[in-house]
Amino acid sequence: MMLEKLKQTFTVTEVKEQKKNLTFFTVPKEQMEMMLITLRDHHDYKHLSFIVGIDMIEDGVFKLTYMLYNYETNHSFGIHCNIDREKAEMDSFHHLWEQVGTYQRELREMLGINFEGSPRLEENLSLDEGWDGPPPMRRDFDTKEYSNNTYFQREGRVNYDPREYMREQLYPTFPKTESDKLLNGGGKK
Amino acid sequence: MFTPDRSKYPKHVNGRPEIDLSSGKYTKVWHGPQHPGITGNMALEITLCGDEVVESITHVGYLHRGFEKLMERRTFIQCFPIVCRIAVPEPAFNEYCFSAALEELSDIEIPEQAQWLRTFNLELMRLSSFLMWIGGMAGALGQGTIGQWCVTHRDYVADLFEEMTGGRIYHMYMLPGGVRAPLPPGFKERAFKVFDGIEKMLDAVDKVLYNNYVFKQRTQGLGIITRDMIERYGVVGPNARACGVKRDVRLDEPYVKYDELDFDYVTANASDAYARAVCRFEETLQSIDLCRQVLNKMPKDGPFHTKTPNVMNWKVAPGETYAKAECTRGEYGFYMVTDGSDKPRRVHARGPSMTHAICLMEQLAINTNVSDIAGLMVSIHTYPPEVER
């Protein structure tokens, strides 16, 4: 019902009713602010639960999710908005809710999204001491590689793979299956 | 809306006071990260004029372990042991929200008994956390004795957890598909004995702390959250209920077995630190009542875990959801996105401290006396690990 009404004004796509009291949909970046204000002021979606950024690296976008909650109907809207990953910029909504500023600081810190005009945007929440890597929540940041390059492993640990170990112990001469070669399309080809 | 008196500020630029420390008029003090009057490892960078706070900035990051990123690298079952660390005194809510979100996305219905056991575990968790909070609140205002009483009795609750789950602090009990173990024999009687002990102790706390002139003087009128701040700052839980606002996820959107329990919103009106303390005290008693109700209503036994796919190869179809619960501080939830692989695509732990500890605290701190900062901080009840995750 309400969505139908919203659709008259906004470009609402990818509507998905996840459960009785939770609906997701997507709006374009430029309509986001009006959408939030409309829902907050006209439809009683007064509570902003959180803002999350998802790195959809395969689509080249960051998907932002704004979760709004209506205390009267106990219904939530998860509103998606896709922004370009290369030029990661989004409008700042710090004037709508006070906590938006905090979430936007986090998004800038963890995903490298710029929110023009958001207060104290450059202040990191967590990565204060000596962080020189890229925004760590981006999918292309490999935590394992970072930790291997930054920290050292405890010495004296050896791990054996049961398959390989049994081959060495029980049938070392049998022609070897090189499944990993097959996986890479090499091998017999 | 509540607007602090900013007359002492010489200048106000971009929403922040321009403070010239060399003028000799201001003092900068770091409150934390290692300070007994603060909840967990976080720091307040306070600027004082005399003994009055003119600016407070919250610093977190001392506990950052990148849980959300870690989960993107782990299979679903491997996420299960790490989620409990997101809020140390209240691991159960993380376990519950994580499991509930995962179950929803993979279409798993958990058995009746598992729901009761989850309800009990969650409510006992609230009780344990409230006890810790009451002790902390008293301690922050110099009444360490009460802190010891509460922590002692919290330890008895931890004993119950140990029997039930195998762990005192990190229970790792609610795993996807249900819970890990049924209640041990004779548990109900032992639990009731612990509850009786706590009630007796709380009676003493009521006399010694809540009817204490000093406590009242220091908390009444401290950190008032006005009604219009609630929407604007996204205030939830007892902080909101202490302003007379009826919101409680357990009643608004009942999960597990809360719809079969008999309870109501606990509210207060004064909106200050004392009202919040009273609210939490009442909720502690309510938690004990709910725990008793659950143990009485729960079936004797039944399956406590439903078969999940083999956890070593568990893949979840693409989807997203938000599962929430009412922790001691309000709405706690996990937003989970899956992409069809064996690892979650994105997990976001939404903790109330994210808003309470930063923007709300920074606002409430202004114009308070520096000696009240610890009490104010504790009265908002924040856990820093859920801010930085």
Added chain:
Amino acid sequence: MKLKDVISPFYVWKRAFEKPYTNTNPLETRDGSANYRGFHANDIEMCIGCGTCEAVCQNAAIDMVPVEGVDTTMSDSGLRPKIDYGRCCWCALCVDVCTTASLRLTNEYTWFSSDKDEDFRFIPGIDKKSWDDNELGYRRHEGLELLDYKRQAMDHIPFEDSTKSFIEMFHGYSAKQAKLEAERCVDCGLCIAKCPAHMDIPEYIKAIRDGDFELGAKILYATNPMPATCGRICTHLCETVCSIGVQGDPVAIRWLKRYIIDQIEPGDLKDALGEIFPDNGKKVAIIGAGPGGLSAAYYLRQLGYSTTIYEGREAAGGMIRYGVPEYRMPYDQIDKETNYLKECGVEFKFNTYVGRDIQLENLMDDYDAVYFSVGLTIPYGLGIEGEEHPRVLSGLQVLDDATERVEENPNIGKSVAVIGGGNVAMDCCRVSKRYDADVHLYYRRRISEMPADSDEIHESQGEGVVFHTQAIPVRVEPADNPNQVKLVWGEAEMVTPKDGGRPRPVLQEDKIHTDTFDCIIKAIGQEGNYEFFTGEYKEKLETKWGKIIHNEYMQTSIPKLFVGGDIANPQADAISAIADGHLAAKGIDLFLLHPDDKQMKK
């Protein structure tokens, strides 16, 4: 200010007289609860070193390490978990996914060491600790199943209908069933060692989970050019060591193999596998187109040899075609595999019986190497009086007749006695059932001791074969009707020899019965036929207990001659023959192209 607010806090003094709540350690100690997650304990005898605990540990706290006193066997990797307590978070997932339930957590939570070099990493069960005997502590509770212990049932034609035709009895998994079954695997890889051909089972099961059947087929063909056959009639030794099988049903590895290859249409194998075969100019002759010969031919082709298979019969498959009835092994599936071998460039010479149509000497002279796997074709006699009776038939002959002329009755009549307890006996029973005969099976020992697959026994019983166990044939007598025969048999008692060992059936002289049948089918085993060896080759060829002696690369005592299949290995099943073929291909390659190799006789 209320007066009460000033007086009330003094209540605090009342509690000053209460007893303290604290324990005075070490005078009073407190044990962990019965469910406590403390230090690990591992039952070393039960543990099979599958490494599932290591795989699930999200902290990477577990290493699998070899330990003294535990040998690597076919069902035990010989590795045991070593736990790094600097990393362990006591989540006990390792306990929940332990395939054998050997790993548990005790309720001990304290450990002191005054020795600064004493390591906080240890192997539970091997490094002795004070808590090893604590019975309390966390174990997986009954009712908590993080692994899937129940196998997906395979649909088959109901027994009432199955005996009416030779249509393949098992339908094969549906896509959903196959995926669910594939998800049960925990990727431990213990099965790889047990499989005679060392197929990379976890990888092809993973291919099913990922829905990549071309990759799956490639993995299958890497070690086995007859997956459609093995996916149906393999003795699936792998399933006997499956780690999931310790507490539940083993993963249906055989049916999953069949599922992969069934997804690829016969004509598409070439595209799916995308193989290119080189040519190195050397020629190898292969005698016998059974699994051993086909496998050797395929792997020799991969290495670049031109191969020619000499087969006495009119089609390829050997025992798979002529010894396994069609309801278990449809002929089009054998054709699918042999046609692919033809596409690979393997040359077949059918109806060419070595020793009759062509001599071994000629092959030895014309080819760079010769491989033979001719199988066991001469049935063992019963060794009792009167067995020369014309109504005493050979099991292999009956099965062969069934292959040649499925529509007609292979002259077995309407009441049949089958003697034996192996797979051939079961096949004879079920084939006879399909020719509408009343079938009685006689076996010397108990059902649990039958060498036949338990599935086969179950299905035979399901189809209405009457089992007489502990039944020893005494003699065969002619019946009044020349088309019938009398079987005299006695009940046996299982007697354990005084020096121990396997109980033996001993005939009870007072319990002798006589039954009359249209025919008696003997299926108690068979031996090899080496008639085609003549002259110097006959002298040089070394055999033992009827089997050909060979080195680890299947080279016989005659350097140029390689062997494989039932005549060379004790298992005498298809998958072992395929493994022999693969090994022999490597052996021939070492023999011909690596003259320095010391393992081969020149």
